[in-house]
Amino acid sequence: MLIRIRRGWELPESAATPEAVVMGRRGALGAGIAAGAAALALPGLASPALAQAVAPAMRNPRYQPGREITPEADVASYNNYYEFGTSKSVASAAARLKVSPWSVKFDGLVERPRELGLEDLLKQVRQEERVLRHRCVEAWAMTVPWTGFPMSELVRLAAPRPEAKFVVFETATQRDTMPGLRQAWYPWPYSDGCSVAEARNELAFIATGMYGKPLPPQNGAPIRALFPWKYGFKAPKSIVRVTFQAEQPVGYWEKLQASEYGFWANVNPEVAHPRWSQASERLLGSNERVPTRIYNGYGEFVAPLYAGMQNQRIWY
Ligand SMILES: Nc1nc2c(c(=O)[nH]1)N[C@H]1C(S)=C(S)[C@@H](COP(=O)(O)O)O[C@H]1N2
Numbered sequence: 001m002l003i004r005i006r007r008g009w010e011l012p013e014s015a016a017t018p019e020a021v022v023m024g025r026r027g028a029l030g031a032g033i034a035a036g037a038a039a040l041a042l043p044g045l046a047s048p049a050l051a052q053a054v055a056p057a058m059r060n061p062r063y064q065p066g067r068e069i070t071p072e073a074d075v076a077s078y079n080n081y082y083e084f085g086t087s088k089s090v091a092s093a094a095a096r097l098k099v100s101p102w103s104v105k106f107d108g109l110v111e112r113p114r115e116l117g118l119e120d121l122l123k124q125v126r127q128e129e130r131v132l133r134h135r136c137v138e139a140w141a142m143t144v145p146w147t148g149f150p151m152s153e154l155v156r157l158a159a160p161r162p163e164a165k166f167v168v169f170e171t172a173t174q175r176d177t178m179p180g181l182r183q184a185w186y187p188w189p190y191s192d193g194c195s196v197a198e199a200r201n202e203l204a205f206i207a208t209g210m211y212g213k214p215l216p217p218q219n220g221a222p223i224r225a226l227f228p229w230k231y232g233f234k235a236p237k238s239i240v241r242v243t244f245q246a247e248q249p250v251g252y253w254e255k256l257q258a259s260e261y262g263f264w265a266n267v268n269p270e271v272a273h274p275r276w277s278q279a280s281e282r283l284l285g286s287n288e289r290v291p292t293r294i295y296n297g298y299g300e301f302v303a304p305l306y307a308g309m310q311n312q313r314i315w316y
């Protein structure tokens with residue numbers, strides 16, 4: 001049954017998007033199941049070696065979404081990936097993304113800066129499936145069975161030095177496949193970061209697949225970050241570089257519009273966007289509207305990370 005209560009502050013989706021508008025950039029713009037399914041239908045986009053690395057993965061039962069899994073077609077056809085355009089329909093443009101060969105550079109405050117080929121990297125981690133809730137600042141949400149590995153494993157491979165307090169994820173810039181890069185007022189490359197403590201939290205995840213198959217380009221192939229307790233813009237897609245540093249990183253959206261959207265706004269539904277409430281979210285697929293929970297409902301895993309920090313201005 002679909003229960004939809006429209007309140008005064010609810011905007012139609014068309015008014016609530018795109019993300020750039022969300023971030024107050026109007027001015028600049030004027031300018032187990034998985035294992036079974038995995039053996040079937042591997043898209044031709046990923047390299048064979050990568051496809052094998054992605055499947056099969058056992059579902060980790062520790063993370064119960066408490067919601068129905070969103071239909072794959074919705075997750076794969078309603079995206080934010082600005083390198084391919086600012087509409088939600090970027091899947092066909094993103095099909096041009098070159099995902100093979102792919103490598104990830106580790107640098108900054110690490111014991112040994114190096115670049116790892118993706119297949120090589122994936123040989124050194126154990127993949128699993130996790131069904132996680134994912135919510136965008138634009139107030140839509142989805143529930144996705146992702147394949148991947150804990151971000152703490154990536155930190156282990158990177159071997160940061162003790163002075164490293166933050167991690168920055170930088171994403172691909174392929175001039176020939178990404179028309180969005182020509183929009184020079186955006187601070188490319190897309191990047192965002194977190195504290196090393198957050199990256200080591202058990203909930204922080206690196207995804208390489210979804211629905212038992214390699215990630216489609218529009219969802220961030222071949223490797224992306226997920227912080228299920230924060231809004232989706234903190235989850236960089238198509239990562240090419242992981243940098244460890246002592247200073248708080250300045251992400252893509254903060255560079256665009258520093259007044260929006262600090263940490264507390266990203267995890268607390270009581271902090272409204274200047275133009276709408278964040279108290280509820282629309283579930284892709286069913287269109288049902290449900291209340292948004294603090295830390296996206298993952299407080300039991302992550303709240304201790306922020307103990308005593310309530311009065312600090314933090315931007316990750
Ligand atoms: N490289 C890159 N990563 C990105 C974005 C982007 O535009 N470029 N958009 C972010 C935003 S705003 C959201 S909500 C999620 C959307 O992920 P999805 O399309 O898989 O749902 O990706 C995030 N990661």
Ligand SMILES: [Mo]
Nearest residue numbers: 136137232233
């Ligand atoms: Mo988003």
